[in-house]
Amino acid sequence: MSVDLGIPAVRTRPIAKRRVSRQIMVGPVPVGGDAPVSVQSMTTTLTADVNATLQQIAELTATGCQIVRVAVPSQDDADALPAIARKSQIPVIADIHFQPKYVFAAIEAGCAAVRVNPGNIKKFDDKVGEIARAASDAGVPIRIGVNAGSLDPRLLAKYGKATPEALVESALWECSLFEEHGFRDIKISVKHNDPVVMIQAYRLLAEQCDYPLHLGVTEAGPAFQGTIKSAVAFGALLAEGIGDTIRVSLSAPPVEEVKVGAQILESLGLRERGLEIVSCPSCGRAQVDVYTLAEQVQAGLTGLKVPLRVAVMGCVVNGPGEAREADLGVASGNGKGQIFVRGEVIKTVPESQIVETLIEEALRLAEEMGVEVDLDDEAGGPEVVVR
Numbered sequence: 001m002s003v004d005l006g007i008p009a010v011r012t013r014p015i016a017k018r019r020v021s022r023q024i025m026v027g028p029v030p031v032g033g034d035a036p037v038s039v040q041s042m043t044t045t046l047t048a049d050v051n052a053t054l055q056q057i058a059e060l061t062a063t064g065c066q067i068v069r070v071a072v073p074s075q076d077d078a079d080a081l082p083a084i085a086r087k088s089q090i091p092v093i094a095d096i097h098f099q100p101k102y103v104f105a106a107i108e109a110g111c112a113a114v115r116v117n118p119g120n121i122k123k124f125d126d127k128v129g130e131i132a133r134a135a136s137d138a139g140v141p142i143r144i145g146v147n148a149g150s151l152d153p154r155l156l157a158k159y160g161k162a163t164p165e166a167l168v169e170s171a172l173w174e175c176s177l178f179e180e181h182g183f184r185d186i187k188i189s190v191k192h193n194d195p196v197v198m199i200q201a202y203r204l205l206a207e208q209c210d211y212p213l214h215l216g217v218t219e220a221g222p223a224f225q226g227t228i229k230s231a232v233a234f235g236a237l238l239a240e241g242i243g244d245t246i247r248v249s250l251s252a253p254p255v256e257e258v259k260v261g262a263q264i265l266e267s268l269g270l271r272e273r274g275l276e277i278v279s280c281p282s283c284g285r286a287q288v289d290v291y292t293l294a295e296q297v298q299a300g301l302t303g304l305k306v307p308l309r310v311a312v313m314g315c316v317v318n319g320p321g322e323a324r325e326a327d328l329g330v331a332s333g334n335g336k337g338q339i340f341v342r343g344e345v346i347k348t349v350p351e352s353q354i355v356e357t358l359i360e361e362a363l364r365l366a367e368e369m370g371v372e373v374d375l376d377d378e379a380g381g382p383e384v385v386v387r
């Protein structure tokens, strides 16, 4: 008899009723409304270096990134935009600070959207009409990207610091300037490095408008800290149905941001799960080296992009239960491993053959699912989930 351990199935029920938002199109990717929450990232190359930027975009695309942003701080970067926008496989957003002229260059270059931070564009208000017209004519949405570190000086003076209210007031004020020109093709972000302030700001914003929201914890820090902060903040908001696209900001290669973003969405059942390794944390009862076993299975299956859950368990306490509930699993003990496939024990193998047997069976299941098995692709490998 199979015992229900409460492990989520590959397709889970939505975690929350989605906040009602209008939908915009970032190139071919819908954002807001009932569109799936998308993952985006930002290149770290010099945008003017077209080849390096396209190479990084290709890596991000292979990892599951759906929208990419490039910084445009100089004329050389603006000049590179047409080639990047044309050759990128995913929509490109131009990130503009300080110089309104690059907004027009990005729209002309065929970028899918433009991000502006009104707080640091001098005389931005005077340019809004012109920007709204150009964006509207080209069908290009604008992200109003308010950031705690570059809040509009007027609001900084009013609130004393970047409070949730200040961030939201800044964003909605800038939206109202666009709205005066009939432009509503907007998404908004109100980022802060403190997840608590960030969560409060997005909650407030979600109540006050129906624009799609781009979630981000800005300057979240190095990989470990940034991952925790982003997972906590995005998790809290997405669990309330708030958030339409996410960008994890890490002081780490952008591919890592995409992996974290995708994993957050998968964990919440907001993106179809890929290969997932469920391994126990090990304890004094373990009869095998679970860490090594899990690592070897993960390494052996890197690149396999199928919704398979593989359980690697250290002993017979929880092992058979977890292994039975997974698509494939092993419960180890006494120098042997009981191999489970779809809830049934198919064989018992010596410990030395556990890894190769799990890999063999995973590939067989993947082929049964009609998936072409290609393990050469290093990007987007399976994640290890420790239970």
Ligand code: SF4
Binding pocket: 280, 281, 282, 283, 284, 285, 286, 287, 313, 314, 315, 316, 317, 318, 319
């Ligand atoms: S499955 Fe066994 S070895 Fe692993 S954590 Fe649980 S009790 Fe410990």
